[in-house]
Amino acid sequence: MAPQPSELAFVPFVSVEHMMGLVHHIGIETVLRDLATAIEADFKRWELFDKTPRVASHSDVGVIELMPTSDGEMYGFKYVNGHPKNTRDGLQTVTAFGLLADVDTGYPKLLSEMTLLTALRTAATSAMAARHLAPRGAKCMAMIGNGAQSEFQCLAFKAICGITEVRLYDNDPAATAKCARNLAGLGLKVVPCTSGEQAMEGAQIITTCTADKQNATILTDNMIGAGVHINAIGGDCPGKTELHRDILLRADIFVEYPPQTWIEGEIQQLDQTHPITELWQVISGATKGRRDDKQITLFDSVGFAIEDFSALRYILGAIQGTGFYTQLDMLADPDDPRDLFGMLQRSNP
Numbered sequence: 001m002a003p004q005p006s007e008l009a010f011v012p013f014v015s016v017e018h019m020m021g022l023v024h025h026i027g028i029e030t031v032l033r034d035l036a037t038a039i040e041a042d043f044k045r046w047e048l049f050d051k052t053p054r055v056a057s058h059s060d061v062g063v064i065e066l067m068p069t070s071d072g073e074m075y076g077f078k079y080v081n082g083h084p085k086n087t088r089d090g091l092q093t094v095t096a097f098g099l100l101a102d103v104d105t106g107y108p109k110l111l112s113e114m115t116l117l118t119a120l121r122t123a124a125t126s127a128m129a130a131r132h133l134a135p136r137g138a139k140c141m142a143m144i145g146n147g148a149q150s151e152f153q154c155l156a157f158k159a160i161c162g163i164t165e166v167r168l169y170d171n172d173p174a175a176t177a178k179c180a181r182n183l184a185g186l187g188l189k190v191v192p193c194t195s196g197e198q199a200m201e202g203a204q205i206i207t208t209c210t211a212d213k214q215n216a217t218i219l220t221d222n223m224i225g226a227g228v229h230i231n232a233i234g235g236d237c238p239g240k241t242e243l244h245r246d247i248l249l250r251a252d253i254f255v256e257y258p259p260q261t262w263i264e265g266e267i268q269q270l271d272q273t274h275p276i277t278e279l280w281q282v283i284s285g286a287t288k289g290r291r292d293d294k295q296i297t298l299f300d301s302v303g304f305a306i307e308d309f310s311a312l313r314y315i316l317g318a319i320q321g322t323g324f325y326t327q328l329d330m331l332a333d334p335d336d337p338r339d340l341f342g343m344l345q346r347s348n349p
């Protein structure tokens, strides 16, 4: 009989089904709040992380990226793609999975689906940033782009920022109808709109979360009144932006990691001498976020590896003592570490 894998060979694996079960078990709004807390805590210790712009492999139709980081104790990475044309073929625009490993041994500690977890962590990051940047007491958000991420964004802004009304717009009315249907009964006033301008009426926060592999103009300068907070999620690749450049010139711009955002964010439209602020400095109290109620704030989000690291660590903690994972026989771990070949030989039936 082939030798059985040692205990060290096993890595907890969180499948899509486990992730869905775990989110329902904890409650989605609690998960979003917990993730925001975990991400904010890691932004506070930003300086000790290993940081690098994500490694992107572009094609004509999309991008595949690896997003690594480490805090010196744990190492994490995410595999993620972005293919805006996928939805036309019945596929997701964004899919992802990720891994956490022990820096001391290099042994993996968790493998997890991250398609759902990316939507959750992106929404939690957006709302966490808005808590520092949006006008105080904001109750109404315009949600432009009503695809896979949109309901997560709306719920995070409800759970974390106290938003009570969302105004939905997508250039595909079927997406808006889907989003409105999914949000019904979740405690938000949901207003489907037929234009971006209509969605903007009365909104103190504007989230753009569209997918198009080009420089799009989802928001033009005349749509943006004084004092609003813009949470721009969808511009996250070279040549893929959502805002007219004039808006950037009027806004105070907050970013995750400048070396990555200059390549991928809205600010790729600007000269690199233009002033920007790193969000972690606002969170750590080193810099002010919102100064007054006339200021336009812009969170130019592209998604950074530390957010995924925080999310994976949260999941590793949350699955303990639950059935929301399986043990995956993932590591070859021979009894004699130098006898890898012998282990293979002995397994031959």
Ligand SMILES: NC(=O)c1ccc[n+]([C@@H]2O[C@H](COP(=O)([O-])OP(=O)(O)OC[C@H]3O[C@@H](n4cnc5c(N)ncnc54)[C@H](O)[C@@H]3O)[C@@H](O)[C@H]2O)c1
Pocket: 082, 084, 087, 093, 094, 118, 122, 144, 145, 146, 147, 148, 149, 150, 169, 170, 171, 172, 175, 209, 210, 211, 212, 216, 218, 232, 233, 234, 235, 236, 301, 302, 303, 304
């Ligand atoms: N910043 C981050 O951390 C982060 C994380 C995840 C996804 N994203 C990005 O967010 C975007 C949305 O992701 P998704 O998974 O929801 O994609 P999706 O394809 O499911 O949804 C995108 C929606 O945008 C709509 N849209 C496209 N062009 C539009 C326009 N001109 N006006 C109005 N609506 C328009 C589409 O009809 C679609 O419903 C993607 O670009 C993705 O790369 C960013």
